[in-house]
Amino acid sequence: MNEPLPTLREEVVAIVKIIPEGRLMTYGQIAALAGHPRAARIVGGIAHYGDPKLPWQRVVNKKGYLANGYPGGRVGHQQALASEGIEAIDFRVPIERLIWWPSKS
DNA sequence: CGAGTGACCGCAA
């Protein structure tokens, strides 16, 4: 069996799955960890077409603003974050202190 | 099968 090449989708999905609760990551960051620093767009595409069971709610853009394409809109996203203890102010979260780096634990 | 879209990011002028 040949080893399944770790595609961006597989890597992104794996990273999103390991994001601890109460922590946030940016699309560009996940894309960079997957080996494609300029493929932030693809992460968004995967989020839309990928597994809805993944904690995409912990994934936001680098500005800290919530995703407009999230099921339910930014409101649904904000409530999902609030459910994990993350306070979203005006559809924006203090990403600067909630950002999480897998290599830094 | 071909083409377009997608929840983004960074840089240039």
Added chain:
DNA sequence: ATTGCGGCCACTC
């Protein structure tokens, strides 16, 4: 400081 554009891969129709 702001605005506009390109770039990347995967998925769906």
